[in-house]
Amino acid sequence: MIALRDTVRAGQSALWVNPAYMPANDPVARVDLDRACDDWAMLAPLLARLFPELEASGGRIASDLIPAPAGAFGDHAGTLLIKGDHALPVAGSIKARGGLFEVFMCAVTQARAAGVLAPNAPLTDLADMRDFFAARTIAVGSTGNLGLSVGIAARALGYACVVHMSSDAKPWKVDRLRKLGVEVVLHTADYTTAVAAARDATADDPDSYFVDDESSELLFRGYSAAAAELAAQLDAMGVAIGPDRPLCLYLPCGIGGAPGGIAYGARAMFGAHAHSFFVEPQQSASALCQMAFDAPSVHDLGLSNRTEADGMAVATLSPLVRARMHDRLAGVCTVGDADMLRWVAAGHAHGLQFEPSATAGFAGPQHLMHSAAGKAFRTAHMAHVQPENIVHVVWATGGLFVPDAAHRAFLDAAAALPAALDLPQEITP
Ligand SMILES: Cc1ncc(COP(=O)(O)O)c(C=O)c1O
CATH class of the missing domain: 3.40.50.1100 (Rossmann fold)
Structure with missing residues (x-):
């Protein structure tokens, strides 16, 4: 054996x-x-x-x-x-269950922290705050599908979005994101590199939010x-x-x-x-x-x-x-x-x-x-x-x-x- x-x-x-x-x-x-x-x-x-x-x-x-x-x-x-x-x-x-959740939870938190969403206001108000979200960026590293779900969620609210794609990402996923107005950064290396690049790119920017696929509690939830x-x-x-x-x-x-x-x-x-x-x-x-x-x-x-x-x-x-x-x-x-x-x-x-x-x-x-x-x-x-x-x-x-x-x-x-x-x-x- x-x-x-x-x-x-x-x-x-x-x-x-x-x-x-x-x-x-x-x-x-x-x-x-x-x-x-x-x-x-x-x-x-x-x-x-x-x-x-x-x-x-x-x-x-x-x-x-x-x-x-x-x-x-x-x-x-x-x-x-x-x-x-x-x-x-x-x-x-399946990434819709994580990516959408994290982006929308982040939006609620940011809007409440900035005082543009009152504690008891309906969350549907966020659909009309594109200018607020446009001044902020969501970033993520992905093999493809997480990038797709985060990009779709972020753009639906009006966020700027940057997706760092690993070399495995299929071209059609990249095209779909670019059509939504997402900035896609293509890496010639694997997923770990793409995630690290997204993390680094957002580290010093208070208006950028990094969806950390390697350790996110929100994705998991x-x-x-x-x-x-x-x-x-x-x-x-x-x-x-x-x-x-x-x-x-x-x-x-x-x-x-x-x-x-x-x-x-x-x-x-x-x-x-x-x-x-x-x-x-x-x-x-x-x-x-x-x-x-x-x-x-x-x-x-x-x-x-x-x-x-x-x-x-x-x-x-x-x-x-x-x-x-x-x-x-x-x-x-x-x-x-x-x-x-x-x-x-x-x-x-x-x-x-x-x-x-x-x-x-x-x-x-x-x-x-x-x-x-x-x-x-x-x-x-x-x-x-x-x-x-x-x-x-x-x-x-x-x-x-x-x-x-x-x-x-x-x-x-x-x-x-x-x-x-x-x-x-x-x-x-
Ligand atoms: C279709 C599909 N199945 C399974 C997985 C695995 O999910 P995770 O990377 O969270 O383990 C992924 C990840 O992108 C995926 O796109």
Whole structure:
């Protein structure tokens, strides 16, 4: 049997089960989640006013929970559901939940601090304060989708906005931002460099606000509320999560904010009955490298950080997320680009438009149900559960805005691959 470290180094798929994992009720996370939901409810009328696509939902940014077409995304026991953030309104990806939240919360804080928004004034007044926001700048570093969501939010209020894009950013994301009047700075280096450049550029400017993807509490809080949305949807479907019907969540991970926030929220909602796994590209396994091996970057294990899944091309894990996930995260697994492309094609065949990053989660149930490490996890944490009672929720994270030509290129790349999945593989725990 090969050791996990060698498997990761060799760029093969792996499942790491977190030895510090402690499924439990989480009152601290519950308080934070309630606050996040209150904040979103407070922002909703303003969001409805600024984004016509949110009028019908009263300003709620929400996605569908979709039963997966039978057999289309692998073969395993249990119920397979897809959380459809690939079609999330306004920004077309999971990043709407974080980026919009932080920009709008920042706007409220700035307007109140400057005295232009009275404490009891309706937040919808902010929609008419473009001159106030135009004198201020929002900056962010991104692989693409966070930049898109921050740029869209900032420009909707009238802020100036600068997005520092890593070399992984897809040209269409850059074009879309520039059309909105966002200044895009293209870097020839990776995500870490783009974030550092955005941080440096704003450091001495009191009128600039930096959205720090590597350590933002606000982004984390914005994402976390998605777990309450999921709980309501499961409830409406009659799926009662509990000791005999656990929830396994599979969350694509880059720097960790989006999956970390949602995993945190899931603990708040479901306590010991939800098990969250991060899923990463084989060559960008930053959470796995840090949490399993204490390696600061994927480069320390000889990985390239090159992947077709641009949203997850991140070499490090957020320190904030690492700390919050210490005993809350069930594990981390990895997946190859070829399988992600196959799932883009499988989604297309069923009317679901995914980008490669969005599909990583489909690797989760394969690992959990078919690998030796997955079996060990189930024995340790769900020994009495019938496998067919497990509820697998794969979080699909982006794709709505992918232009037809770019989507077609993914489909062509998938068509050139052998049909069979590369997963599962038997992995040493
Ligand atoms: C489509 C998509 N999925 C997943 C992620 C991962 O989110 P995070 O970087 O917060 O871990 C990203 C990040 O940009 C993304 O764009």
